[in-house]
Amino acid sequence: MQINEENFKVLKASKDTLGSHLQLEVTLPDGKCIIRWGLDEVDYMRIKDIVKKNYFDILDAEYYYEILPYVSVSLDKPKGKQKFIASVRCVQGQKAAKIEFECSERFAGNMEWFRQEVRGLEDLESLRWEKFK
Known part of the structure; x- marks a missing residue:
């Protein structure tokens, strides 16, 4: 499946009785549909810290955040521990700032599942926001 970088628009990063999550609009x-993307506590805190900062001189009402649809892998040193690096993008009009963060193996695995297995809205039925209200 060809995924464009608008697929993971962040609507909200929060916690509820089920745990930490992102509310994402997926194209x-x-x-389009809105899904609940479960997060572990570390990923939640990293993303929450990113989305509460101002990456431009001023932030007007027309800005939003996106989770970019890929994760890269780096090594601390040869034969060392793998680090998974994900990216959030803050978009305001024609400007965008890409912010990388170290993510968990779970986050990276979920992103890989999405990239490899999700073909259409039917594949996201179990994650639809309405199921968690």
């Missing part, structure tokens, strides 16, 4: 070839 697929057959439409």
Whole structure:
């Protein structure tokens, strides 16, 4: 599946009785839906810290954040521990700031699942926001 970088628009990063999560608007070839993307505490805190900062001189009402649809891997040293690096982008009009953060293996695995397995809205039925209200 071809994924564009607008697929993971962050609507909210918060906690509820089920735990930490992102509310994401996802765009697929057959439409859009809002999903609940569960996070572990470390990923939640890293993303929450990113989305509460101002990356431009001023932030007007027309800005938003996106989770970019890929994760990269780096090594501390040869044969060392893998680090998974994800990215959030703050978009305001024609400007954008890409902010990288170290993410968990769970986050990286979920992103890989999405990239490899999700073909349409039907594949996201179990994650639809309405199921968690």
